[in-house]
Amino acid sequence: MLTVLFDGIASGALLFLLAIGLSITLGIMNFTNLAHGAFAMLGGYLTVVMLNRWGISFFYCLPVAFLAPALAGVILERAFYSRLYDADPLDQVLFTIGLVFASIATASYLMGAQHQIIQVPHFLQGQIHVFSGFDMGTYRLFLLAFCGVITLLLHLVLMRTRFGSRLRAAVDNGRIARGLGINVNRLFAVTFGVGSGLAGLAGALGIEILNLDPVFPVKFLVYFLIVVAVGGTGTVGGPLAAALILGIFDVAGKYYVSQIGAFVIYAVMVAMLIWRPQGLFGKKAVR
Amino acid sequence: MGSIPKAAPATDSGDIKFKAEAEYLRAKASWRPYELVFWLLPIAAYFLLPKQLVLLSRVAVMGLFALSLDLILGYAGIISLGHAAFFGLGGYTAGLLAQHGFGEPISGLVMGALAAGILGFATSFLVMRGSDLTRLMVTLGICLMLMEAANKMRWLTGGADGLQGIAVSPILGVWTFDLFGRTAYIYSMAVLFLVFLLIRRVIRSPYGLALRGIKENQRRMQALGTPVTRRLVVAYTIGAALAGLAGALLTQTTQFVSLDVLSFDKSAEVLLMVTLGGAGTLYGGIIGGLALIVAQYLLSGISPEYWQFWVGIAFIALVFLARGGLVGLAQKGVAALSRGRGARAASQGG
Numbered sequence: 001m002l003t004v005l006f007d008g009i010a011s012g013a014l015l016f017l018l019a020i021g022l023s024i025t026l027g028i029m030n031f032t033n034l035a036h037g038a039f040a041m042l043g044g045y046l047t048v049v050m051l052n053r054w055g056i057s058f059f060y061c062l063p064v065a066f067l068a069p070a071l072a073g074v075i076l077e078r079a080f081y082s083r084l085y086d087a088d089p090l091d092q093v094l095f096t097i098g099l100v101f102a103s104i105a106t107a108s109y110l111m112g113a114q115h116q117i118i119q120v121p122h123f124l125q126g127q128i129h130v131f132s133g134f135d136m137g138t139y140r141l142f143l144l145a146f147c148g149v150i151t152l153l154l155h156l157v158l159m160r161t162r163f164g165s166r167l168r169a170a171v172d173n174g175r176i177a178r179g180l181g182i183n184v185n186r187l188f189a190v191t192f193g194v195g196s197g198l199a200g201l202a203g204a205l206g207i208e209i210l211n212l213d214p215v216f217p218v219k220f221l222v223y224f225l226i227v228v229a230v231g232g233t234g235t236v237g238g239p240l241a242a243a244l245i246l247g248i249f250d251v252a253g254k255y256y257v258s259q260i261g262a263f264v265i266y267a268v269m270v271a272m273l274i275w276r277p278q279g280l281f282g283k284k285a286v287r
Numbered sequence: 288m289g290s291i292p293k294a295a296p297a298t299d300s301g302d303i304k305f306k307a308e309a310e311y312l313r314a315k316a317s318w319r320p321y322e323l324v325f326w327l328l329p330i331a332a333y334f335l336l337p338k339q340l341v342l343l344s345r346v347a348v349m350g351l352f353a354l355s356l357d358l359i360l361g362y363a364g365i366i367s368l369g370h371a372a373f374f375g376l377g378g379y380t381a382g383l384l385a386q387h388g389f390g391e392p393i394s395g396l397v398m399g400a401l402a403a404g405i406l407g408f409a410t411s412f413l414v415m416r417g418s419d420l421t422r423l424m425v426t427l428g429i430c431l432m433l434m435e436a437a438n439k440m441r442w443l444t445g446g447a448d449g450l451q452g453i454a455v456s457p458i459l460g461v462w463t464f465d466l467f468g469r470t471a472y473i474y475s476m477a478v479l480f481l482v483f484l485l486i487r488r489v490i491r492s493p494y495g496l497a498l499r500g501i502k503e504n505q506r507r508m509q510a511l512g513t514p515v516t517r518r519l520v521v522a523y524t525i526g527a528a529l530a531g532l533a534g535a536l537l538t539q540t541t542q543f544v545s546l547d548v549l550s551f552d553k554s555a556e557v558l559l560m561v562t563l564g565g566a567g568t569l570y571g572g573i574i575g576g577l578a579l580i581v582a583q584y585l586l587s588g589i590s591p592e593y594w595q596f597w598v599g600i601a602f603i604a605l606v607f608l609a610r611g612g613l614v615g616l617a618q619k620g621v622a623a624l625s626r627g628r629g630a631r632a633a634s635q636g637g
Contacts, residue, residue: 032420034368084606089419090366091606094562097555098602105596218551222431225424229417259439266432269424273416 002134004255005248010140011209012247013147016240017202018220019227020154021195027171027233028188029085032092035099036199036224037217039069041107043200044212048116058121065204066197073196077189085185100217108214116212139208146205150198155236167191171233226265230272312491325570329476333469341468346573346580347475348537351482353560353572355529360558361567362490363522364502365414368423369430370530370557373403375549376433377531382450382544383443390456392539396478399535400528407527411520427551434549449545453538464540471540478536479573482529487569489525498522502567559598562605565612574613 022036043065050056050064076099084092124142127135158164169177170184178184203212210220223246231242246265253264332343356370377399384395406429413425437444444450457463462470489495497518500508509515538544547553556579564575586594609616 026420032423034423080603080607087606090360090562090566091610093366093368093423094558094602095606097558098599098606101555101595101599101602103599105592105594105599109590109592109596221551222424222427225420225427229421229424262435262439263432266428269428270413273413273421273425 003136004252006134006136007140007255008248008251009244010137010144010247011251012244013144013151014202014206014209015223015227015247016243017147017150018199018206019224019231019243020236020239021192021198022224023228023231023233023239024167024171025188025192025195026228028167028174028184028191031081031085032089032096033081034093034096034221035103035217036196037220038100038103039073039196040199040203040206040220041103041212041214041216042069042072042203043197044116044203044207044216045107045111046200047204047207048111048118048212051118058118058124062201062204066201069200069203070193070197074189074193077192081192082185082189100221103217104214107216111214113214116207118207120208143205143209150201151236151240158236163187222269223265226269226272230269230276312493312496322570326480333472337467337469340472342580342584344468344472344475344540345537346577347472347479348533348540349557349560349580350573350576351475351479351536352530352533352557353564353576354479354482354486354569355526355533356557357561357566357569357572358486358490358529359523359526360561361571362495362498362502363519363526365422365519365523366419367414367426367554368551368558369426369428369554370526371549371551371553372426372430372433373407373527373530374534374537374553374557375430375437375544376406377403377534378538378544378548379437379444379450379534380531381535382453382538385453385455385539385542386450390454392455392458392474395455395539396532396535399538400532403531403534404524404528407530408520408524411523411527414523415516415519427554430549430551430554434546437546437549445545447546449543449547450538451543453542453544455539455542464542468540475536475540478532482532483569483573486529490569494518494521556598559602559605561612563601563612565614568612568614571612571614578613 018040019036021039022033025031025033046068047058047061047065050061051058080095084095120139124139126138128138128141129135156164158167166177166182166187169180169182170187174184203216206212210216213219226246227239227242230245231239246268249264249268250261254261257264329343329347333340336343352370352374355373356367359365359367359370380402381395381399384390384398389395410425410429413429414422417425438446440446455464458470458474462474464470464474490498497508497513500511501513501515501518505515534544534548537548560575560579561572562575563578564571564573583594586597605612611619
């Protein structure tokens with residue numbers, strides 16, 4: 001019972017890290033970015049290549065798994081996304097689906113269609129036995145701590161820095177923020193880069209748990225959308241709560257009712273939608 | 288996209304307004320020469336391309352599927368990431384009926400459409416509940432849910448192996464499905480044409496005008512007293528039912544159905560067909576379907592990853608280069624031509 005709860009919280013924390021970038025960028029520009037998972041996949045595959053082929057330590061892989069997708073995100077943002085800020089949502093959807101397909105094809109061409117497996121460092125393997133009936137996987141504990149630190153950092157940046165207050169202003173009302181002299185476009189580009197980087201980092205951390213393969217961006221798309229739609233935008237707390245709920249229900253569903261386990265998250269989605277169509281904490285939902 | 292027609296100022300007496308509206312709709316409903324040419328093409332193809340009838344039946348089926356999405360996307364303005372849910376449900380319904388001995392094709396089509404329509408109606412309320420983003424989530428989620436269900440219920444659907452042993456009886460008890468796909472071709476083209484007539488009628492009715500109004504300015508339509516949600520629910524339900532019809536047609540003409548019909552790729556593919564042809568143009572879906580299937584046929588020798596890559600690039604190119612799709616490009620071309628001709632005539636006259 002506790003083990004399942006713990007695993008659920010760990011995968012929820014991972015999900016949060018995956019989706020937080022999407023939540024923030026969506027909040028600022030109202031940009032429907034369905035290709036968010038592609039950046040996560042990029043981080044994951046880079047780690048696989050560096051770790052398995054070049055034998056670089058897992059901990060050196062992580063910064064690269066953050067920086068490379070962040071860079072890719074900024075480049076793509078400047079080249080393509082920025083031209084679609086005011087476009088029809090349909091255009092944004094089509095463009096990002098295109099990116100998803102191209103990335104899936106590239107990944108399966110370069111890496112093959114199989115699940116990727118990595119060896120995490122030795123001291124992160126195994127279980128910690130707390131008391132009878134409650135075992136914590138060491139890797140999941142590490143994951144939880146890691147995500148906790150990042151969440152705290154994000155929260156501090158968002159709430160305590162000038163950048164953060166500009167960001168919140170842009171999320172609340174982009175037009176007025178612009179009028180006050182905040183360069184919303186640049187803010188968006190930076191946030192997009194950081195968000196993509198965080199997704200990449202989560203993609204690398206999640207290889208062990210999420211089964212990295214080329215269809216990753218599609219497989220987790222609905223998870224991202226649920227986290228963002230349920231969690232609302234502009235805060236760290238909303239998406240975090242949504243991700244934790246989703247993670248716990250997902251793991252518990254697959255563990256206890258494995259026959260219908262995959263349906264649990266959809267049931268959660270429908271229930272949330274009926275109960276709080278405006279999002280979990282949203283005063284107004286994502287438009 | 289044209290704007291809402293100015294039928295008559297609302298201040299006029301209702302009588303005049305209705306007359307103008309009826310006249311406008313009648314003018315819109317008359318058949319243009321290019322439309323007649325378009326529908327002569329499939330007849331010509333039957334005689335000219337007898338070896339490609341199987342492929343062309345597929346074009347008809349996917350064209351029908353695209354047409355059903357066009358009603359939802361192009362006319363009602365709802366972006367769906369899971370339209371394959373209805374396609375697949377229709378396909379499995381028809382397939383299961385035929386597998387269990389009810390192989391009569393017409394009733395199979397009706398049952399497929401009915402099942403998908405019911406699902407569409409039931410889920411439309413969830414779809415209407417939120418913003419664009421929530422709609423993406425809900426449509427995608429429903430489709431994934433069906434896919435998971437079909438995968439899990441192996442005893443019913445055959446799981447990943449697909450549904451085997453589908454036997455379809457002759458159409459109206461007369462025409463049997465032959466090996467060369469002649470019957471299948473005529474059957475699917477006929478169904479496509481009939482559905483096309485239906486949709487053409489629907490979008491040129493006052494109801495269709497209301498839909499276009501909603502797409503262009505939902506708040507204004509609400510202020511004018513249009514029950515927006517009810518209109519959208521009807522559109523979504525019709526679109527779902529017709530997608531089910533297309534799925535049933537695919538099952539009957541290929542005598543096979545597998546999980547593939549419920550995949551995200553199918554939903555994305557049909558989205559590409561509609562937008563490639565031109566959303567909200569009635570013919571766009573069919574033209575996009577034709578273009579995509581022919582491209583797939585020509586490139587089928589290459590590896591699947593390659594195909595998927597180019598589909599992705601097609602999406603991106605479409606957004607940046609050919610907004611409005613093929614029909615939009617053609618319209619632009621025609622407009623440019625006639626402008627050129629007009630300018631030439633003016634310069635000659637002066």
